[in-house]
Amino acid sequence: MGKLRKVCTHAAVAAVVAMGARSALAGVVTVPGDFPTIQAALDAPDTADGDEIVLSRAIYSGAGNIDLDWRGQAIVVRSAAGDPASCTIDCRGEGRGVIFQTGESSDAGLRGIRILDGAAVAGGGVLLTGGSDPTFEDCIIEQCVATTDGGGVLATGAAGRFVDCRFIDNNAGGAGGGMYVLVGDPVVAESWFEGNHATTSPLGTGGAIAVANGTLHLEATVLIDNEASAAGGGLYEVDAATTVLRSRFLGNRACEGAGWFVRGGDSQAINSVLAGNQAEREGGGVFAAAAALPRLVNCTVTENTAPLGGGGLLAAGGAVVTVDNGVVWGNTPDALGGGGRFSVQYSDVEEGAAGPGNIDADPLFVDPAGPDRIPGTIDDDHRPGPGAPVIDAGNNTLAADAGEIDLDGGTRFVDDPATADTGLGTPPLVDLGAHEFQPRPCPADLDGSGDVGFADLLLVLAAWAKAGGPFDLDGDGSVGFGDLLVILAQWGSC
Secondary structure, eight states: OOOOOOOOTHHHHHHHHHHHHHTTTSOEEEETTTOSSHHHHHHOTTOOTTOEEEEOSEEEOSTTTSSEEOTTOOOEEEESSSOGGGEEEEOTTSSOSEEEOSOOOTTSEEESOEEESOEESSOSSEEEOTTOOOEEESOEEESOEESSSOSSEEEESOOOEEESOEEESOEESSBOSSEEEESOOOEEESOEEESOEEOSSTTOBOSSEEEESSEEEEESOEEESOEESSBOSSEEEESOEEEEESOEEESOEEEEOSSEEEESSOOEEESOEEESOEEEEEOSSEEEETTOOOEEESOEEESOBOTTSOSSEEEOTTOEEEEESOEEESOBSOSEESSSEEEEESOEETTOOSSTTOBOSOOOEEETTTTTTOTTSTTOEEEEOTTOTTTTOSBTTTTTTSOSBOTTSOBSSOOOTTSOOOSBSSSSOOOSSSOOOOOOSSTTOTTOSSEESHHHHHHHHHTTTOBSSTTOTTOSSBOSHHHHHHHHHTOEEO
16 A cells, blocks of 8 residues: 555644635625625626635525535635625525636635535536635535435535535535546545435435545545435545544445545545444445555444444455554454454454454443434444543554544553553553543543542442453552542542
């Protein structure tokens, strides 16, 4: 495999900052104050690169307010309130919201706008083509429909930067309920895909996102409760190069590859979680096929299901799935499945896996099903608890691309003095999985609530007389009166 591409949101965020900074010097026009429609403002002779079109709190519909075309201009359209819920381009099923097709740069785009009920053959809400690369910040793309591909967004031969955006309840007849990338290179950061579908056809792929012969950079993004009838409930890709960083794939559904389906290509996921995804057949978390070479670095794959095998990860045909510093635990019916190959190193795999540094031990997640007791929802807590075997058990060299922060933004490579180093490298050693254990300021805060109280006392009492473990606070080898004294000594806020 080639060297992992290091991708971060810096470029996307820089584009957003540039958009904001430019407004102090650029011309500003308003709709409906200065122009009756958004397109009239875009087409006005006096509107130029660097200008902003500011929309009042309103719903914008009909001719001149849908199928908006920037025509190559570096213009930002934004809401006056900065709140997309208060400023909606309502297409009413009569067309799509916006089109970028003339090489627009990252200085063009939208900020704080909602695009609702768009409809088109492809790219129901947004169409990006012709080498365009606009920036979308704090936007909502909702209930848009494509007869074929890209219910919310179609990026074909284009890029685009989506920062802090939400893709909600969009639908595609073919591929990419939320977004379809065809020979494109978009960046999606700090965004949310929920309830998107590619289910109109039995061959639908990529409930949230589909990528074909393109590149996708996905960071700090949640794909939750999306569905595809065939493959890739969360993410589907074919012959693509996708980088997934610090993201969550939760509760997605498909016939195969409920979380992530990858066919061919060279992709990677880093510091990410795939949990509670449900396949009707194979590959609950990940399905890799046709010489695909996905690599998962410091990822957690848990509580995924696939009745016919590969509950966690499935490698088929010539696919090779690499798992480094990972946790694959609690998947049904198995952790690893299929006729392809796995390369697993320094990972915690239920029922074991061949390879150096691997273990088979309960990772002691803090609360894997969360308060709602439903795996694959946003309240799941997959952080390792005190004394977890995944702490300081990784290979620092394999984690070279994991960066300096974990899934939640916590510092990577943190030593836990209460846990023996079992990994490889110069301490501090990286933990296994998407989360780095952050030692508590007071060890008696067993439930991680930020204070020591009755909940921690009950945990010690429940473990009374048991040997060692995270509740043996005084380190004497068993849970007893000494540990109660530690609780009382640290009682109160940490």
